[in-house]
Amino acid sequence: MQNPTPLVINWHLTEACNYRCRYCYAAWNESVCSRELVHAPERSAALLAELYQFFRPGNSTNPLNSQMAWKSVRLNLAGGEPLLHAGKLPAIVSQARDFGFEVSLISNGSYLDADLLDQLAPQLSWLGISIDSACPSTNRNIGRIDRRGRFVDLDRLVMNLRRTRRGNSGLRLKLNTVVNRLNHREDLCPLIQSFAPDKWKVLRMLPVVNQDLVINDQQFSAFLTRHSALARILCAEDNQDMRESYLMIDPHGRFFQNSPLIAGQGYTYSRPILRVGARAAFDEMAFDPKRFRTRYISFKGRAGA
Numbered sequence: 095m096q097n098p099t100p101l102v103i104n105w106h107l108t109e110a111c112n113y114r115c116r117y118c119y120a121a122w123n124e125s126v127c128s129r130e131l132v133h134a135p136e137r138s139a140a141l142l143a144e145l146y147q148f149f150r151p152g153n154s155t156n157p158l159n160s161q162m163a164w165k166s167v168r169l170n171l172a173g174g175e176p177l178l179h180a181g182k183l184p185a186i187v188s189q190a191r192d193f194g195f196e197v198s199l200i201s202n203g204s205y206l207d208a209d210l211l212d213q214l215a216p217q218l219s220w221l222g223i224s225i226d227s228a229c230p231s232t233n234r235n236i237g238r239i240d241r242r243g244r245f246v247d248l249d250r251l252v253m254n255l256r257r258t259r260r261g262n263s264g265l266r267l268k269l270n271t272v273v274n275r276l277n278h279r280e281d282l283c284p285l286i287q288s289f290a291p292d293k294w295k296v297l298r299m300l301p302v303v304n305q306d307l308v309i310n311d312q313q314f315s316a317f318l319t320r321h322s323a324l325a326r327i328l329c330a331e332d333n334q335d336m337r338e339s340y341l342m343i344d345p346h347g348r349f350f351q352n353s354p355l356i357a358g359q360g361y362t363y364s365r366p367i368l369r370v371g372a373r374a375a376f377d378e379m380a381f382d383p384k385r386f387r388t389r390y391i392s393f394k395g396r397a398g399a
Contacts, residue, residue, distance in 0.1 A: 130345040148372035274307035339385035
């Protein structure tokens with residue numbers, strides 16, 4: 095049996111976002127229950143209970159138990175932009191922790207002011223921020239701008255995160271960058287260093303919903319080479335690395351995976367977890383434990399997200 099790794103479950107709370115990134119994969123087919131679970135506190139709590147019961151460490155009925163080992167389960171809250179539901183997040187985080195989950199959060203950073211960071215940071219093990227460019231025109235062309243024409247204030251975000259981390263020594267910071275046709279020539283070293291993250295995940299734009307902004311092998315490789323000075327914290331994921339290597343749940347409470355058939359054709363889905371149970375729904379999806387473990391083996395000494 096391999097060394098234990100944390101088991102990470104990514105729950106995409108909502109499809110809603112204040113940005114319109116052109117490469118975004120947060121677009122899901124409607125379920126028979128078209129309302130997102132984040133709007134139904136009782137159903138959200140029921141989903142958390144079902145997930146932890148099935149994925150809890152040592153559950154011999156979980157089919158992954160014979161293929162990998164884990165001593166903890168982390169719930170990673172993503173979107174869309176989960177902080178559009180900032181009023182609901184404290185209850186979800188508290189419930190998840192009560193069930194036994196560690197909790198992390200991925201955000202575009204636009205709503206992370208000092209007050210919200212003070213409220214959330216003590217409850218999180220990881221905080222992830224999506225950062226694609228230091229250039230306003232590039233962010234505008236990618237779609238990282240809201241309907242009022244506002245960008246995230248990177249300098250203020252850096253300042254707020256530094257203050258928050260000084261008061262929450264257990265909080266680890268991860269940056270996510272999607273390398274695409276608009277930013278693949280950029281040197282992000284100064285910007286990344288200003289955030290001083292514990293981890294920088296560099297993902298090649300994945301053509302799940304569309305093929306806009308796709309880059310080729312050479313362009314992705316050149317981006318990684320340009321940032322080799324950050325190799326200690328950099329964790330690169332190409333398209334094949336991402337396929338079937340994440341445990342993902344959509345806003346309607348279904349497991350999903352990017353379709354292996356034709357790029358740009360969206361996702362395959364399980365039946366709703368609350369209708370059939372986590373085991374039956376999980377059995378309907380493809381998941382590759384080896385690829386999942388590789389993400390952690392390649393980043394030794396840190397629990398990745």
